[in-house]
Each structure stands twice: as structure tokens, then as C-alpha cells.
Amino acid sequence: MTSHAEVPRLELPPGMASERPESQLAAFTRFCESSTGRELAAPAAMQAFSVADFRRFWSLFLDWSALLCHGAPQPVCTDDRCEDAIFFPHLMLNYAENLLRIDSPEAGARTALVAHHAFRPPTRLSRAELRERVLAVASHLRRMGVGPGDRVAAMAGNDAEAVVAGLATAAVGATFSC
Known part of the structure; x- marks a missing residue:
């Protein structure tokens, strides 16, 4: 029986890893990091940011996404409790558009x-x-x-x-x- 230590590690050929396009989540995370100065690469860090500073998180998402929308992006939401909040109450977007x-x-x-x-x-x-x-x-x-x-x-x-x-x-x- 072979132990895990004896199994050779599989690696991508040189240059192949850089050919993969960046995911949208990774691009958004990088955008948030550059906008806030915070280190958010770890999933737990991004999740904590999205909860602790949710208004900033959703404002950054709106900027990053470049969605076609009409109206005012402020306020981001109307309440501190998600259960009662209305997000972007003065903003409209059309799914088909x-x-x-x-x-x-x-x-x-x-x-x-x-x-x-x-x-x-x-x-x-x-x-x-x-x-x-x-x-x-x-x-x-x-x-x-x-x-x-x-x-x-x-x-x-x-x-x-x-x-x-x-x-x-x-x-x-x-x-x-x-």
C-alpha cells in the first residue's frame, strides 16, 4: 500500500496556470481590496467584510459590476437589519437590458x-x-x-x-x- 507521502504531486505544465482567466469573484475581491486597503483574499475575510460593512460592500459591488441602472445609488439600504432593509430603494435596473x-x-x-x-x-x-x-x-x-x-x-x-x-x-x- 502506498502512503500519501509517496504519491507524486500533479502539477500543471509551465505557463498553463497563467492562461486560466481570473474568476469574477477573484476580480471583485481584488477590486474591494484596492478600494478599501483591506486584505480580503481569504473567503472568511471577504465574508466578514460583506457582513460588517455591508453598505460599503454592496456599493462597491454596484460600482464593480457596471450594471445598467437608473436612479440614485444612495442610500445603499434603509435599515441596519437585513430582515427589514430595502437595498438601493431609489435604483432600478432591468434584467433584460x-x-x-x-x-x-x-x-x-x-x-x-x-x-x-x-x-x-x-x-x-x-x-x-x-x-x-x-x-x-x-x-x-x-x-x-x-x-x-x-x-x-x-x-x-x-x-x-x-x-x-x-x-x-x-x-x-x-x-x-x-
Whole structure:
């Protein structure tokens, strides 16, 4: 029987570790460290910071995330107790607007959706194609009078069209149910 001490350690080939992209969590942690001057690389340190200074944590997250939002980012929250707090009460964001945002031609060309079907080939949509379809359906929904706070219900398949309908409904501020 071989002991753990005798098992050779597996290592990545030279240069391979640096080829892996940084995770979003690691990038956000680095952003928080540079913004606060605190050492937060250990998960427990980041967790402690997010609890002890939660207003600063969420303010930094909003800055780092570059989310498209409308309104005032202050106050971060309305109460010291999470159970009673309303976070970013004067800020609004639209899920579809952020999901379908295209920052570069390369981002627009990337596959955003693959819908598999039992009896036909898969439907593949780039981010630009998905965005175009969603905007067209959202425009139609607005012409029909659908707006913020409304509900849209559909009997829909598990397909690309249902995703487009759901995102278009979110784009106009309504709720989608299927």
C-alpha cells in the first residue's frame, strides 16, 4: 500500500496556470481590496467584510459590476437589519437590458442561446440575434399596451421563442409566466 507521502504531486505544465482567466469573484475581491486597503483574499475575510460593512460592500459591488441602472445609488439600504432593509430603494435596473447588453462586436457574435428540440435541429442565437428578437417582441408588447407591472401569461414550449417572450416581457417591465 502506498502512503500519501509517496504519491507524486500533479502539477500543471509551465505557463498553463497563467492562461486560466481570473474568476469574477477573484476580480471583485481584488477590486474591494484596492478600494478599501483591506486584505480580503481569504473567503472568511471577504465574508466578514460583506457582513460588517455591508453598505460599503454592496456599493462597491454596484460600482464593480457596471450594471445598467437608473436612479440614485444612495442610500445603499434603509435599515441596519437585513430582515427589514430595502437595498438601493431609489435604483432600478432591468434584467433584460443588462442580460442583452452588447459591449463589443465580439460579444454580439457569441452564442447566447441554444434551444434543443426533439424533432428538428437546435436553434442557435447569437447575443445580437437574441437582442434583436427580444427588442422586436418588446416593441410589439408596448404597442399592445403592455407595460411595467403588467402580467403576460403564455402556453409555450420549452424553446427559443419562450425565452424571447420572457425577456421581451421583462424588457417592458412586466412579469412573464408560462
